Amino acid sequence: MHRRNDEVARLLDNIAELLSLHGENPFRIRAYTTAARNIGALSEDVEEIYRRGGLDDIPGVGDAITRKVAEYLETGRLGYYEDLKRRVNVAAVDLLEVPGMGPARAHLVYQQLGITTVPELLEAARDHRLAELPGFGAKLEARIAREAERVGARSRRLLLGVALPVAEEVAARLRAVPAVEAADPAGSIRRMRDTIGDIDVLASSTRPEAVVATFTTLPFVREVLATGPTRPSILTRDELQIDLRVIRPEEWGSALVYFTGSKEHNIALRSLANEHGWKLSEYGLFDREGTRIAGRTEAEIYAALGMDWIPPELREDRGEIAAARAHRLPLLVDVDDLRGDLHVHTDWSDGHDSPERMVEAAIARGYRYLAFADHSSSLGVAGGLTIERVHEQRRLVERLNQRFAPFRVLHGTEVDILPNGDLDYPDEVLAGFDVVTASIHSVFDQTRERMTARIVKALRHPHVDILGHPTGRLLLRRPAYEVDLEAVLQAAVESGVTLEINGQPDRLDLDDTWSRRAKEAGARLVCSSDAHAAVQLDYARYAVATARRGWLEPAHVLNALPLDRLLAHLRAR
DNA sequence: GCCGTTTTCGGCCCGACTGTTTTCAGTCG
Numbered sequence: 001m002h003r004r005n006d007e008v009a010r011l012l013d014n015i016a017e018l019l020s021l022h023g024e025n026p027f028r029i030r031a032y033t034t035a036a037r038n039i040g041a042l043s044e045d046v047e048e049i050y051r052r053g054g055l056d057d058i059p060g061v062g063d064a065i066t067r068k069v070a071e072y073l074e075t076g077r078l079g080y081y082e083d084l085k086r087r088v089n090v091a092a093v094d095l096l097e098v099p100g101m102g103p104a105r106a107h108l109v110y111q112q113l114g115i116t117t118v119p120e121l122l123e124a125a126r127d128h129r130l131a132e133l134p135g136f137g138a139k140l141e142a143r144i145a146r147e148a149e150r151v152g153a154r155s156r157r158l159l160l161g162v163a164l165p166v167a168e169e170v171a172a173r174l175r176a177v178p179a180v181e182a183a184d185p186a187g188s189i190r191r192m193r194d195t196i197g198d199i200d201v202l203a204s205s206t207r208p209e210a211v212v213a214t215f216t217t218l219p220f221v222r223e224v225l226a227t228g229p230t231r232p233s234i235l236t237r238d239e240l241q242i243d244l245r246v247i248r249p250e251e252w253g254s255a256l257v258y259f260t261g262s263k264e265h266n267i268a269l270r271s272l273a274n275e276h277g278w279k280l281s282e283y284g285l286f287d288r289e290g291t292r293i294a295g296r297t298e299a300e301i302y303a304a305l306g307m308d309w310i311p312p313e314l315r316e317d318r319g320e321i322a323a324a325r326a327h328r329l330p331l332l333v334d335v336d337d338l339r340g341d342l343h344v345h346t347d348w349s350d351g352h353d354s355p356e357r358m359v360e361a362a363i364a365r366g367y368r369y370l371a372f373a374d375h376s377s378s379l380g381v382a383g384g385l386t387i388e389r390v391h392e393q394r395r396l397v398e399r400l401n402q403r404f405a406p407f408r409v410l411h412g413t414e415v416d417i418l419p420n421g422d423l424d425y426p427d428e429v430l431a432g433f434d435v436v437t438a439s440i441h442s443v444f445d446q447t448r449e450r451m452t453a454r455i456v457k458a459l460r461h462p463h464v465d466i467l468g469h470p471t472g473r474l475l476l477r478r479p480a481y482e483v484d485l486e487a488v489l490q491a492a493v494e495s496g497v498t499l500e501i502n503g504q505p506d507r508l509d510l511d512d513t514w515s516r517r518a519k520e521a522g523a524r525l526v527c528s529s530d531a532h533a534a535v536q537l538d539y540a541r542y543a544v545a546t547a548r549r550g551w552l553e554p555a556h557v558l559n560a561l562p563l564d565r566l567l568a569h570l571r572a573r
Numbered sequence: 574g575c576c577g578t579t580t581t582c583g584g585c586c587c588g589a590c591t592g593t594t595t596t597c598a599g600t601c602g
Contacts, residue, residue, distance in 0.1 A: 100601095104600085
């Protein structure tokens with residue numbers, strides 16, 4: 001893993017934050033955040049780039065930032081940053097957590113009242129010391145008091161797997177309203193980010209009041225938080241806030257681009273529009289005279305800007321705009337490209353449904369093959385299979401293959417990688433499986449070196465086909481274990497092991513950026529549901545979404561292979 | 574601080590909203 005890339009990116013972000021508190025020129029601040037983001041997104045190690053003198057080839061990195069990064073890489077320190085920390089009180093950064101407190105107000109509050117923490121801010125608001133400050137007043141003071149109280153208690157981010165189904169249901173119900181021309185989820189949901197801040201839905205109609213009326217009376221509404229002609233907001237029974245925007249049909253495309261984001265992607269598009277002397281906003285693309293050039297569809301807008309339509313999953317300003325202008329966007333893998341699933345559990349270990357039921361569900365989805373991957377014996381809590389049960393299950397697989405032919409059931413396993421890197425079944429047992437996924441389920445707290453060696457050892461095992469959920473992260477709950485993922489990646493490429501993109505909504509592991517990195521390094525990936533029940537076969541869609549965010553095409557995805565080629569691949573190992 | 578098929582200097586995304594203000598600054602997305 002490129003730890004130094006993240007380190008350098010964080011350093012530059014910190015500088016930007018301090019500069020903003022210092023009341024610096026906003027464009028200089030943005031230069032630092034842009035450089036930070038671009039360095040954070042690099043697939044090459046920033047230190048290697050520095051050694052070959054390539055720092056200023058990185059977009060957004062010029063002379064000044066090159067010098068600063070070089071100093072930091074050489075010495076581990078940056079004098080400029082140390083000075084800045086001395087001049088600006090670092091703690092005042094906390095004030096930016098409070099909605100309504102931006103850099104200017106935080107700076108003022110610090111300068112005038114010496115306030116650096118949220119509790120101090122709250123106290124000052126209650127004592128009515130804020131209202132006295134220039135540009136402040138009674139209303140602003142009350143708002144800041146209200147927001148300061150709620151900091152920390154603010155609702156957390158949501159899993160994509162929670163937000164997306166709700167947003168899709170809302171959009172589908174709105175589409176059923178005759179006055180609605182189009183309705184879709186927008187924002188980070190549409191980009192399929194692994195976690196979501198706000199649930200945004202967009203609808204177009206010439207009769208907004210009818211749309212708002214339907215929206216605010218949906219059957220699962222608990223509370224209407226805001227109404228009004230175009231921007232209503234509801235709270236559902238399961239406490240999810242959903243914001244709707246109703247817009248005019250001729251603005252649908254531009255509004256969808258705008259509300260889908262990302263912010264960085266939008267900024268890049270608008271800069272491009274500027275180069276033509278045009279203006280892009282949520283209302284459309286306009287020429288110098290203010291005449292609308294495009295706006296009704298997204299494709300129209302991208303075409304007018306001289307590029308192909310960009311799938312939402314790629315809209316992160318990570319090179320998609322240049323690729324779209326060159327007509328070299330990847331032809332992203334789609335959920336319909338999957339021919340089967342290589343990681344599902346049955347009720348033989350910790351799954352909910354029988355093997356038969358899982359097969360029937362896979363056939364119903366149009367799959368051609370399915371691999372059971374029940375847990376191995378040491379994973380007692382998950383009902384890991386003893387060697388006898390493995391043999392017994394193999395006989396069942398044979399019967400299922402006769403019964404469901406030409407559908408193919410593969411006998412797989414999700415075998416534990418033990419703390420020393422050995423696998424949880426002896427070699428002769430492993431040799432009997434059609435496909436072996438190796439995963440870590442315990443002893444996560446090893447040192448980075450030991451964990452890396454543990455995984456690399458498993459990857460070199462001749463019977464291992466797939467590395468399951470490679471970083472072990474659980475979204476919103478547990479970070480990835482300490483591991484040198486770059487070394488893991490190289491070992492996987494060398495030994496021909498496929499890396500899993502696990503579709504469980506709280507895993508999505510590998511994530512988007514590492515999936516892209518893996519593809520670039522020549523690794524193959526597999527989009528698996530890790531279903532523990534028949535309905536969860538649908539989690540494959542989240543794995544595919546992650547793969548798409550990682551720029552993957554069908555050719556990079558193992559389970560996009562037809563059965564015969566999959567079997568040839570597995571046999572060749 | 575960065576960057577250039579209009580520029581090595583003069584720009585840098587756009588609009589809505591809020592609240593403080595007699596024309597606009599700050600924040601947000």
